[in-house]
Amino acid sequence: MVRSPAFSFSExxxxxxxxxxxxxxxxxxxxxSRDTSIHRLDPRAKLLTTLAFIVVVVxxxxxxxxxxxxxxxxxxxVITLGDLPLGYLLRKVLLAAPFAFFIGVFNxxxxxxxxxxxxxxxxxxxxxxxxxxxxxFFLTVTAALLLISTTGLxxxxxxxxxxxxxxxxxxxxxxxxxYLFVLGDEATRLTRARSLRSFEGRGTGIRVFGSLVGQxxxxxxxxxxxxxxxxLCRGFDGEVRLLRPLKFTGMDLAYTLGWSTLFxxxxxxxxxxRLGTITMELLR
Amino acid sequence: xxxxDALISPAVGGAMWAATAGLTIYSARKLKQEIDDHKVPLMxxxxxxxxxxxxxxxxxxATGSSGHLGGGMILSILLGPHAAFLVMASILTVQALFFxxxxxxxxxxxxxxLGFFPCFVVYPLxxxxxxxxxxxxxxxxxxxxVSAVLGLQMGAFGVVLETICSGVTELPFGTFVLLMQPIHLxxxxxxxxxxxxVVIFVWKARPEIVEMAGPLEAxxxxxxxxxxxxxxxxxVTTGGALSWFASTHPDGLEWSMFRTSGKEALxxxxxxxxxxxxxxxxxxxxxxxYDFRKEGARTESRAKPRREAAESAPAEQWPxxxxxxxxxxxxxxxxxxAVAGLIGFGLKRRQQNKS
Numbered sequence: 089m090v091r092s093p094a095f096s097f098s099e100x101x102x103x104x105x106x107x108x109x110x111x112x113x114x115x116x117x118x119x120x121s122r123d124t125s126i127h128r129l130d131p132r133a134k135l136l137t138t139l140a141f142i143v144v145v146v147x148x149x150x151x152x153x154x155x156x157x158x159x160x161x162x163x164x165x166v167i168t169l170g171d172l173p174l175g176y177l178l179r180k181v182l183l184a185a186p187f188a189f190f191i192g193v194f195n196x197x198x199x200x201x202x203x204x205x206x207x208x209x210x211x212x213x214x215x216x217x218x219x220x221x222x223x224x225f226f227l228t229v230t231a232a233l234l235l236i237s238t239t240g241l242x243x244x245x246x247x248x249x250x251x252x253x254x255x256x257x258x259x260x261x262x263x264x265x266x267y268l269f270v271l272g273d274e275a276t277r278l279t280r281a282r283s284l285r286s287f288e289g290r291g292t293g294i295r296v297f298g299s300l301v302g303q304x305x306x307x308x309x310x311x312x313x314x315x316x317x318x319x320l321c322r323g324f325d326g327e328v329r330l331l332r333p334l335k336f337t338g339m340d341l342a343y344t345l346g347w348s349t350l351f352x353x354x355x356x357x358x359x360x361x362r363l364g365t366i367t368m369e370l371l372r
Numbered sequence: 373x374x375x376x377d378a379l380i381s382p383a384v385g386g387a388m389w390a391a392t393a394g395l396t397i398y399s400a401r402k403l404k405q406e407i408d409d410h411k412v413p414l415m416x417x418x419x420x421x422x423x424x425x426x427x428x429x430x431x432x433x434a435t436g437s438s439g440h441l442g443g444g445m446i447l448s449i450l451l452g453p454h455a456a457f458l459v460m461a462s463i464l465t466v467q468a469l470f471f472x473x474x475x476x477x478x479x480x481x482x483x484x485x486l487g488f489f490p491c492f493v494v495y496p497l498x499x500x501x502x503x504x505x506x507x508x509x510x511x512x513x514x515x516x517x518v519s520a521v522l523g524l525q526m527g528a529f530g531v532v533l534e535t536i537c538s539g540v541t542e543l544p545f546g547t548f549v550l551l552m553q554p555i556h557l558x559x560x561x562x563x564x565x566x567x568x569x570v571v572i573f574v575w576k577a578r579p580e581i582v583e584m585a586g587p588l589e590a591x592x593x594x595x596x597x598x599x600x601x602x603x604x605x606x607x608v609t610t611g612g613a614l615s616w617f618a619s620t621h622p623d624g625l626e627w628s629m630f631r632t633s634g635k636e637a638l639x640x641x642x643x644x645x646x647x648x649x650x651x652x653x654x655x656x657x658x659x660x661x662y663d664f665r666k667e668g669a670r671t672e673s674r675a676k677p678r679r680e681a682a683e684s685a686p687a688e689q690w691p692x693x694x695x696x697x698x699x700x701x702x703x704x705x706x707x708x709x710a711v712a713g714l715i716g717f718g719l720k721r722r723q724q725n726k727s
Contacts, residue, residue, distance in 0.1 A: 142476055225377070316413045
């Protein structure tokens with residue numbers, strides 16, 4: 089797996105225990121099953137709006153800082169109307185931040201050309217692009233989290249299927265989601281058993297790991313065979329059919345088109361610039 | 373940690389998405405041809421297995437850190453390249469959606485780096501060759517190690533290329549490569565070890581599993597459509613991203629003209645066929661000089677010597693950034709944030725009043 093520089097290893101381990109991750113996913117699952125105006129929208133509308141948001145945000149040039157700020161309105165509205173926990177979402181974003189941070193933090197060192205002067209302060213292009221990267225990161229990651237917490241993976245898979253993704257991939261996603269919890273439990277039991285039996289760090293090395301994960305794999309393969317037999321008993325003939333009707337109403341169309349138009353307008357017209365100029369004129 | 377959206381441009385993201393989508397459709401089609409329907413639950417469960425296995429860490433002696441299993445190689449060994457690619461894609465999708473590990477636009481890049489290279493390049497061309505017809509323990513060990521190292525090197529290099537082509541980070545190519553490749557070499561060795569041990573364990577217990585991947589094509593079949601798609605992707609990337617780096621210096625013809633006549637292009641005569649045609653061209657060109665039409669510059673023709681143009685318009689920077697109105701921008705940004713907060717607050721009040 090391609091991972092960022094080694095200093096993120098220990099951070100990753102602090103969070104990525106099997107039960108912590110399983111808890112995380114089930115909490116997001118609970119969030120997505122609530123009933124608010126945002127949750128009731130068609131999943132395709134939410135997916136398309138999220139994608140439009142991300143593409144427009146990422147299309148700014150690398151020194152854009154003020155121009156990105158108005159895009160905060162989308163997470164604000166969705167979190168409020170969708171009744172989502174702000175603290176929880178912010179914590180998740182912060183947890184994911186190190187990667188972007190450690191790539192972006194080099195920018196001020198490499199790009200020292202002074203682009204902006206704020207009174208006595210001279211701000212270099214590198215600082216501007218670093219701030220831009222962090223703002224972009226915050227916006228895009230929040231958009232993805234909002235999508236999953238208002239739609240849930242079942243909704244997203246339905247939307248993907250209706251929008252043309254290959255059936256095999258969507259089925260794979262649904263199966264993966266289902267068995268994540270099951271196998272997460274197994275992995276939790278295995279790690280707990282290992283840590284209960286390993287004194288002074290013995291048994292946590294790679295040899296035991298090899299047999300542990302190998303065991304898990306053998307059990308998984310057996311489980312897969314049992315699942316397949318169970319499916320055959322219930323009439324599985326090789327093709328998985330998804331039978332949930334989706335209706336794209338006028339409300340969904342208005343949602344998607346409205347937000348997309350707003351994003352494009354905010355991209356083309358630098359609102360903070362204009363507001364700021366007007367304010368400075370008034371103050372003089 | 374996979375690539376984030378903040379570090380790529382729409383052109384690179386879109387191009388990689390196109391490539392990944394094409395590969396996904398190709399893999400799905402190939403899977404349909406295999407009549408083995410027990411693969412459907414197997415793929416799902418193995419995906420969950422890889423997820424769960426990544427949560428089990430092992431300590432690496434003498435470094436104080438821990439490592440874990442990757443996934444691409446084990447999946448390829450057990451399922452064959454096409455199914456393994458789909459499973460990797462699904463794992464990365466879940467990670468992007470639930471764990472904010474990798475952005476949605478960058479998902480195309482991540483799936484390509486972590487799925488295409490291990491499943492379609494390393495597995496058929498390297499692992500299978502090392503394993504040969506009859507696998508032995510040492511062959512499996514060597515195969516897994518080499519495959520993991522090479523797969524990760526390719527994936528890491530893919531990350532470098534995609535980030536540099538996006539032009540968001542200032543890291544020069546050389547530094548970035550020197551940063552990424554050695555670290556992923558170390559990670560690859562660790563991962564190769566883990567993969568080898570797991571595969572050897574399973575092979576000792578049930579050898580038929582390791583040899584169960586379906587018939588394998590050493591070279592993916594080419595079709596005209598795919599070649600065309602590849603070129604389309606290349607064109608989009610070049611036009612979108614690489615055009616920024618197009619030089620603003622005059623090209624060869626303009627340079628030599630400037631040297632000989634002091635102007636970079638001939639002026640058209642004021643009257644006659646030439647001028648009327650020039651007028652028509654000015655009106656219809658919606659991307660004059662390969663850039664968006666500038667309102668004030670409508671009357672300027674390309675015949676103006678570059679020096680004059682440079683004095684009348686702000687100097688062309690590379691890449692073009694306008695910095696003169698920065699203070700106004702900051703003030704405006706603050707106001708915008710306040711307005712957004714007020715809107716959120718107002719909505720919240722309305723909701724509370726309703727319930």
